[in-house]
Amino acid sequence: MPSLIEAKGLDVYRQGKEILKDVSISVNKKDFITIIGPNGAGKSILLECLMGTFSPDRGEINKKDNISIGYIPQNFNPDNSMPISVERFLMLRKKIISEELRVISEETNIFSILSKKLSNLSGGELQRVLLARSLLGNPELLILDEPAQNLDIKNQLNFYNLLNQIYLKRDISILMVSHDLHMVMASTKQVICLYHHICCSGEPQAVAKDPEFISLFGNDMAKMMSVYQHTHDHSHNENLND
Amino acid sequence: MIEPFLIRAIIAGVGVAIITGAIGCFVVWRRMAYFGDSLAHSALLGVALGLVLGISTNLGTMIICSVFAILLIWLQQKKFLATDTLLGILAHAALSIGMVTLSLLERSVDLHSYLFGDILAVTNHEIYLIFFGGIFVIIFLFYNWSSFVLTTINEKLAKSEGLNTLLNQLLIMLLMTIVVAVSFRIVGLLLITSMLIIPAATARQVTNSPEAMAVVSSILGICAVMLGIYLSLHLDTPSGPSIVVASVVIFISVLFFTSLRKN
Numbered sequence: 001m002p003s004l005i006e007a008k009g010l011d012v013y014r015q016g017k018e019i020l021k022d023v024s025i026s027v028n029k030k031d032f033i034t035i036i037g038p039n040g041a042g043k044s045i046l047l048e049c050l051m052g053t054f055s056p057d058r059g060e061i062n063k064k065d066n067i068s069i070g071y072i073p074q075n076f077n078p079d080n081s082m083p084i085s086v087e088r089f090l091m092l093r094k095k096i097i098s099e100e101l102r103v104i105s106e107e108t109n110i111f112s113i114l115s116k117k118l119s120n121l122s123g124g125e126l127q128r129v130l131l132a133r134s135l136l137g138n139p140e141l142l143i144l145d146e147p148a149q150n151l152d153i154k155n156q157l158n159f160y161n162l163l164n165q166i167y168l169k170r171d172i173s174i175l176m177v178s179h180d181l182h183m184v185m186a187s188t189k190q191v192i193c194l195y196h197h198i199c200c201s202g203e204p205q206a207v208a209k210d211p212e213f214i215s216l217f218g219n220d221m222a223k224m225m226s227v228y229q230h231t232h233d234h235s236h237n238e239n240l241n242d
Numbered sequence: 243m244i245e246p247f248l249i250r251a252i253i254a255g256v257g258v259a260i261i262t263g264a265i266g267c268f269v270v271w272r273r274m275a276y277f278g279d280s281l282a283h284s285a286l287l288g289v290a291l292g293l294v295l296g297i298s299t300n301l302g303t304m305i306i307c308s309v310f311a312i313l314l315i316w317l318q319q320k321k322f323l324a325t326d327t328l329l330g331i332l333a334h335a336a337l338s339i340g341m342v343t344l345s346l347l348e349r350s351v352d353l354h355s356y357l358f359g360d361i362l363a364v365t366n367h368e369i370y371l372i373f374f375g376g377i378f379v380i381i382f383l384f385y386n387w388s389s390f391v392l393t394t395i396n397e398k399l400a401k402s403e404g405l406n407t408l409l410n411q412l413l414i415m416l417l418m419t420i421v422v423a424v425s426f427r428i429v430g431l432l433l434i435t436s437m438l439i440i441p442a443a444t445a446r447q448v449t450n451s452p453e454a455m456a457v458v459s460s461i462l463g464i465c466a467v468m469l470g471i472y473l474s475l476h477l478d479t480p481s482g483p484s485i486v487v488a489s490v491v492i493f494i495s496v497l498f499f500t501s502l503r504k505n
Contacts, residue, residue, distance in 0.1 A: 048398075051402050053398075053401040053402055069402070071398075071399065071402040071403075073396055073398035073399050073402070074398075076396055076399070078395060078396075079271060079395075081270050081271050081273075081446060082267075082271045082391075082394065082395065082452055082455070083446060083449050083450050083451060083452065083454075083455055084391075084395070084451060084452055085450065085451065088451055088452075089395070092388050092391060092392050092395075093388045093389065093392055093403060117450075118395075143402075
């Protein structure tokens with residue numbers, strides 16, 4: 001089956017520095033890929049290359065014809081100087097019917113805040129609104145750039161749970177940049193560890209053991225992930241015994 | 243009977259208030275107040291250019307302001323200095339070169355009327371300019387409204403939906419140059435930013451959508467112009483500053499009443 005997006009050998013230079021070096025990635029149907037990497041590793045640029053909003057200096061990107069992509073940008077901070085309601089923001093430049101808006105509002109639990117002002121939302125509410133907007137038009141792929149970055153731990157968990165529900169319910173692929181690997185481990189199928197080039201990639205468990213991963217994130221992160229794995233295996237076995 | 247000069251003043255003022263009110267919202271949303279101010283400063287070089295070349299000063303202003311906007315975007319992309327530093331350099335360079343050029347001209351120029359405006363001396367030619375420029379700006383804003391608003395809310399999101407955000411940014415700046423070029427004779431170069439900002443900032447207090455803010459901003463601008471002209475006539479005060487004083491009074495009253503209502 002053809003990929004939704006396939007990128008081969010992407011190179012990006014900025015001010016003489018190599019931001020991306022020979023990065024190849026492919027996103028297929030029903031994939032759930034999490035990209036991790038230190039700050040300045042080129043994660044956001046990679047997402048922008050894949051969406052086509054930034055052109056790489058070298059490399060080739062193939063997308064499925066007429067692919068529709070939903071996107072949540074990093075650090076979305078609505079300015080208080082513009083009065084705009086959540087509902088108006090969702091409809092901005094979108095041709096949607098009220099039925100779709102209703103369904104998605106319920107799916108993302110924002111129905112009660114549709115008339116609120118965008119700049120008055122709490123962090124968790126705002127991310128749910130962005131998620132709702134990215135889902136309008138029924139995209140095949142969601143590209144999320146650190147969607148839970150500015151949330152407290154409770155809201156982070158809620159957001160990732162919601163995202164996982166949407167992933168399970170819809171026929172959708174997810175490509176996400178996130179530092180909260182311990183939280184997204186359960187749903188992530190593939191982890192890509194990026195530091196200008198792809199250091200390692202694979203299933204979360206395998207990546208955590210990779211020497212390149214340990215050298216990039218240190219033993220603590222690797223340990224944290226294996227702690228998670230333990231609890232995961234545990235509950236998994238319990239389910240088997242039931 | 244109303245004097246013809248007064249009718250001209252009111253027509254010109256209403257036209258200016260409508261366009262500055264609408265585009266002024268973007269000035270407030272995009273934090274372009276200093277850009278507007280700098281643009282207005284550079285307009286003096288445009289006036290000088292117009293006089294030197296023997297073309298209309300409005301056209302000279304439009305040319306210089308457009309060059310100014312494009313130069314700024316180009317320098318911004320290079321990212322070697324902060325935007326406000328760049329604006330400061332460009333604006334004061336243009337203002338000073340304009341002043342030097344004007345002083346070298348072998349004719350007397352009523353500098354005061356350029357700096358502070360003179361709505362009561364507005365000519366028919368200037369009214370045509372305001373209305374042609376204004377209709378162009380309004381139509382352009384109307385058809386690109388959602389794109390401009392989305393670009394203003396979040397550039398990355400707009401880009402991901404296929405919008406050319408750099409082009410949008412440039413277009414908003416060029417619309418501002420048109421507004422400044424056709425309306426600087428009304429309140430003057432030094433005060434044009436206030437017509438862009440104060441009605442929009444006032445409208446922000448009482449509206450719930452970007453569209454409503456633009457419309458209310460224009461209406462408040464019209465009120466300020468009317469009140470300003472009235473003040474100017476009865477107290478024999480300079481018209482440009484009187485209009486600004488009127489819009490500040492409206493701003494403070496609205497602020498007062500909205501905070502009263504909240505408590």
